[in-house]
Amino acid sequence: MRLIHPAAAGDVDLAQAYAYPDGPCVRVNMVASADGGTWLEGLSGGLSGGGDRRIFGVLRGLADVIVAGAATVRTEGYGPARPRESWRPLREGRPAAPPVAVVTRRLALDLTGPLFAEAEPYARTIVVTCEAAPRERREEAAARADVIVAGQDRVDLAAAVKELGERGLGRVLCEGGPKINAQLAAAGLVDELCLTLSPMLIGGDAARVLDGPASLTRLRLAHVLEEEGFLFTRYIRSPGEPVR
Numbered sequence: 001m002r003l004i005h006p007a008a009a010g011d012v013d014l015a016q017a018y019a020y021p022d023g024p025c026v027r028v029n030m031v032a033s034a035d036g037g038t039w040l041e042g043l044s045g046g047l048s049g050g051g052d053r054r055i056f057g058v059l060r061g062l063a064d065v066i067v068a069g070a071a072t073v074r075t076e077g078y079g080p081a082r083p084r085e086s087w088r089p090l091r092e093g094r095p096a097a098p099p100v101a102v103v104t105r106r107l108a109l110d111l112t113g114p115l116f117a118e119a120e121p122y123a124r125t126i127v128v129t130c131e132a133a134p135r136e137r138r139e140e141a142a143a144r145a146d147v148i149v150a151g152q153d154r155v156d157l158a159a160a161v162k163e164l165g166e167r168g169l170g171r172v173l174c175e176g177g178p179k180i181n182a183q184l185a186a187a188g189l190v191d192e193l194c195l196t197l198s199p200m201l202i203g204g205d206a207a208r209v210l211d212g213p214a215s216l217t218r219l220r221l222a223h224v225l226e227e228e229g230f231l232f233t234r235y236i237r238s239p240g241e242p243v244r
Contacts, residue, residue, distance in 0.1 A: 001014075001051050001054075001225050001226070001227040001232075002225065002226055002227070003017075003223060003224070003225055004224050004225070004226050005221065005223055005224035006223065012225055014054065014055060014058045015058055015061075015062065015089075015090055017223060017225070017234070018055070018058055018059055018062060018194065018234065019062065020062055020063075020171045021191075023170070024161075024165050024170035024171070024172075025170070025171055025172065025191045025192060026161060026172045026174060026184060026189050026190055026191050026192070027059070027063070027171075027172065027173050027174065027191065027192040027193075027194060028174045028176070028181050028184065028190055028192065028193050028194070028209075029055075029056065029059050029173060029174070029175055029176075029194040029195075030044075030175075030176055030178075030181065030193070030194075030195055030196070030209045031044055031047045031048055031052055031195075031196040031198055032047065032195060032196070032197060032198065032208070032209055033047055033197075033198050033200050033201060033202045033206075034197060034198065034199060034200060034201055035201045035202060035203065036208050036209075037202045037203075037204060037206030037207075037208075038176070038177070038178055038206055038207055038208065038209060039206045039207070040200075040202055040206070042075065043075065043076065044076065044176075045076075047196075047198040047200070047202075048196070048198070049198070049227075049228060049230050050227070050228070051196075051225070051227035051228065051230050051232060052196045052198075052230060052232070055194070055196070055225075055232055057084065057086070058086075058090070059173055059194060060081055060087075060097075060098065060173065061084065061086065061087035061090040061091060062090055062171065062173075063098045063171050063172065063173035064094070064098055064164075064168065064169040064170055064171040064172065065098050065099055065100075065101050065126070065164055065169040065171070065172055065173070066081060066098050066099070066100045066101065066173050066174075066175060067100075067101045067103065067128075067164075067172055067173065067174040067175070067180070068100065068101075068102060068103070068174070068175045068176060068177070068180070069102070069103050069104070069176065069177050069179060069180035070102055070103065070104035070106075070107075070108060070109055071177055071179070072175065072176050072177040072180070073100075073102050073109065073115065074108075074109070074110075075177075078100060078102075078115050079113075079114040079115050079118060080097070080099075080100060080114070080115060080118055080119040080120065080123060080125065081097040081098055081099075081100060081123065082097060083096035083097045095120075095122040095123055096120075096122070096123075097120065097122075097123045098123060098169075098173075099119070099123040099124060099125060099126055099146075099169075100115060100119070100123075100125050100126070101125075101126035101127075101128055101148075101160075101164065101169075102115070102125065102126070102127055102128065103128045103129075103155055103157070103160070103180055104127065104128070104129055104133070104155075105129065105130055105132065105133060105154055105155055106133065106134070106137075107127070107129055107133050107134060107137035107138065107140075107141055109127070109141070111140055111141055111144045111145070112144075116144045116145055117144075119145075124145060124146050125144075125145045125146070126145060126146045126147075126148060126164075127141045127145045127146070127147045127148070128148045128150060128155055128160045129141070129147065129148070129149060129150075129155060130149060130150060130151040130152060130153065130154055130155045130156070131149060131151065131152045131153075132152060132153045132154070133149075148160055148163050148164070150163060157180075157183055157184055157187050157189060158187050158188075158189060161189055177207070177211070178207040178208060178209060178210055178211035178212070179207075179211050179212050181209055181210050181211070181212075182210040182211050182212025182213060182215070183212055183213075185210055185212075185215045185217050186212065186213045186214075186215040188215075188217070190217055190237065191236070191237050192234065192235065192236050192237065193209070193219060193233075193234075193235040194232075194233070194234050194235075195209065195233045195235065196230060196231070196232050196233075197230065197231040197232075197233065198230060199228075199229035199230060217237060218237070218238040219235035219236060219237055219238060220235065220236055220237075220238050221233065221234075221235055222234040222235065222236045
């Protein structure tokens with residue numbers, strides 16, 4: 001893997017290239033085809049490659065918490081993040097792996113599945129829901145996970161991110177899907193976008209990185225890495241730019 005922007009270089013230190021800034025930060029990580037689609041045959045993995053998987057691992061190792069929407073958790077078959085030896089220096093002073101936080105309004109989740117049953121006590125899965133969620137399901141979720149209730153009729157992502165920060169989980173890594181990404185952007189919460197561009201055209205009806213209400217977040221390009229035709233970009237929210 002080589003750096004091609006802002007200056008050409010080899011032997012990239014991925015942990016340094018993707019280090020979080022000081023203070024709270026919401027980072028979105030996605031992979032997309034060259035024509036903008038975010039899944040192939042229903043899954044993001046078909047767009048990925050070796051370099052993307054390495055960066056995916058580093059981003060997880062750097063994060064305090066991994067956020068994903070319930071649809072992504074179901075479709076991609078999420079389990080808990082598993083500790084890696086390579087994460088030791090990245091997570092010094094923190095638990096060996098970050099918890100996964102699932103955003104869900106209806107709590108349509110398999111609460112007996114691996115994401116809940118196999119999570120370590122130090123990285124207990126978090127369920128982020130709202131007051132409108134069925135009470136019985138909320139009580140069932142509370143027996144198997146930590147529950148954050150944010151919002152009335154729908155999940156208030158700003159309140160959820162604030163609550164995560166108050167729990168010491170300020171470095172947020174959102175892995176999608178596109179609907180959650182769009183809601184975060186519309187709420188002015190996206191600080192960074194780490195976007196892998198896969199060298200393929202797929203057409204079809206796959207959603208874009210944001211699939212939801214229109215919004216405008218101005219970004220600046222921090223770096224571009226390249227490997228085997230894949231481009232690995234990191235965009236950072238422009239300082240002082242209003243979000244609309």
